[in-house]
Amino acid sequence: MAPFHPCQPEFCSNCDRFAAWYRLTGTEQEAWARARELCLEQTVEFPGDLLPAGHIVDEIVARVDRVEPVPGADGAAWLALVTFLNHDTGFELTQLLNTLFGNISLKSGHRLERLVDCPLMWRTFRGPRFGPDGLRRRLGVLHRPLLCTALKPLGLNADQLASLAYQFAIGGIDVVKDDHGLANQPFARFAERAERCAAAVLAGSERLGRPILYAPNITAPAGRLVERAHHAKRVGAGALLVCPGLVGFDAMRTLADDDDLDLPILAHPALLGSHVVHADSGVSHRALFGQWMRLAGADAVIYPHHGGRFGFSLQDCRDIVDGASSPLGDCRPTLPMPGGGMTLARVPELLRFYGQDVALLIGGDLLRGGPDVAATCRNFVAAVGGRAGRKQGDAQDLGP
């Protein structure tokens, strides 16, 4: 995929178009045909021969800029660079996603591969409020990998979850999140659970002498989402867990853009997997878990790392990191938070793969080390070269 910037005279003038690469299957001729169909389908959804001459054909219909072979695909897969008029999106995230992949999602053989950076279009979206740096500043952990875990299993009551949260906190886990399956079930109602767990994490944080963030799962019916977010803030949550596949990407963006909330957002991939499970259709790992999450304001993105319970490849994970960090308008990066069955034994390998710019998410495995959960957590902290508590001169954790 050659570097491309749509703001070059040969593509557009005055930056009024943005661009995306699509992966298309078939022969080169078929790929061109698919790309041209896509241009109509994703904009005017109208027979090309019936379109009136003028600005609709000249500007509003998307354009195929070029088609290139996918390296190593032996002429059976192609990359098409398509440009769209910025105005087609109405500068709303719902319509942007519709323009990029709405109707085409119903066809196989088309995959949204990546958004091309654009100085104007992506500035429509503020992106992550915190990003990795802001999240680190809230935690006072500026350099080492961040550590995250999840409160589970579903079925524990609020007191049991809070007790576990306290153990995680005094063990030195930086971010203690609800499992994404904790919603508002009768055995641990949202309001009470958030209150108890936030209090427990704050108590652990005080004992430890450094900030630990609790992220309740606020994923909720449309009319209750904002209310749950603000309840979480009121009771002392330090972050929020949101499933954009369940509430909509723009609902997450709304929370990220809410100045009164001002909380980091962790995005969970529930119900989004169908986009990525087949290489010939859907949305790429890079575009979905990297770029879309970023435009929708995720400060960290949770996804299953290779070799756990799910089938993501190492290349998929690399692509997510790339999408979460490569230039995209003025958007801050999103911090990769790989999980999905990770274990303490795999920490060295994860560190080799991700380096320091990562939040490692280990769930069930922290409960495998026996009843002293805090001790197991301290092993996790030690494995990334950190210290559970604040100690004099611990510049690594406190930063400059």
Add this chain to the structure above:
Amino acid sequence: MAPFHPCQPEFCSNCDRFAAWYRLTGTEQEAWARARELCLEQTVEFPGDLLPAGHIVDEIVARVDRVEPVPGADGAAWLALVTFLNHDTGFELTQLLNTLFGNISLKSGHRLERLVDCPLMWRTFRGPRFGPDGLRRRLGVLHRPLLCTALKPLGLNADQLASLAYQFAIGGIDVVKDDHGLANQPFARFAERAERCAAAVLAGSERLGRPILYAPNITAPAGRLVERAHHAKRVGAGALLVCPGLVGFDAMRTLADDDDLDLPILAHPALLGSHVVHADSGVSHRALFGQWMRLAGADAVIYPHHGGRFGFSLQDCRDIVDGASSPLGDCRPTLPMPGGGMTLARVPELLRFYGQDVALLIGGDLLRGGPDVAATCRNFVAAVGGRAGRKQGDAQDLGP
């Protein structure tokens, strides 16, 4: 797939569980293993060997009731009947969808095939406010197929769209909807477009002497969705077009449940296609476009019929009709609205396939018959045995 009702003593007591069929690939042994993994993944998301004894293992974890071969799959695909505790969903649509397919969406080889009817669980959801009968009553068309078209292409201004809407209305189209790509673009802002098009359709309706419904696309950023719906109502829209793949299924349900709105909802499949394009993963056509749409309150569901621009098979379309109409708690049916490149020439074939219980959606082809669009619409009306206007004694259109 044998008939199954979870409210039988051998499955549960007091109707506290609901059930769904999943299609799993592999050998029978692999299918059992996949099904058991699914039970953990979709509820406790926790290693089975670490679960505490008691109600979590006994009730909260989903259960595999049985595994049966998929007929004709030669032992390479299986149907697993899985039951879930009703309480696991917290009786919220977001968490229900998460329970059914949240994390599992990230794996291939699992497909949600169908929800099993259940007298208790599905009563949580009101479902369509109108359904086919209510929609027909609003139109005064009780028996023949309904006719629907879309205002397009993107790029026309509000006056041009309104002018087209008027032609459709006086031609006798029952439901004139916005194309789902009309959002809030500068060339036809939502508020003005909805106002002009609603007025045009009302004028056409008055001239014709019978109700014609205009359905603006209210799909919008999260904070503006309800506002657009109410604006549409205020300016005289008779229905609403919503894309649940863009705004979230529960956001659509909220609109359906809004007593102050009291408008039929047409659901559009944008961005949902990735779930259905591969038979071995995702959500089946029946469950997604039939059952989920119903639980989320769609009075009519738009999808591409076989042989148009998209690849749905005739069996896929049959399955959607089945999911949209078979018993599901107290939910009314959802009216199938097949489109996606249908033409006037195909109306007889569509009628043979769907019978009378359908709304036929023809878009671009109505503009292929020359400048007298209303005349082309009258051909469409005649093709389904209707009449454009109200005539004395026209019992078919007016009902009893």
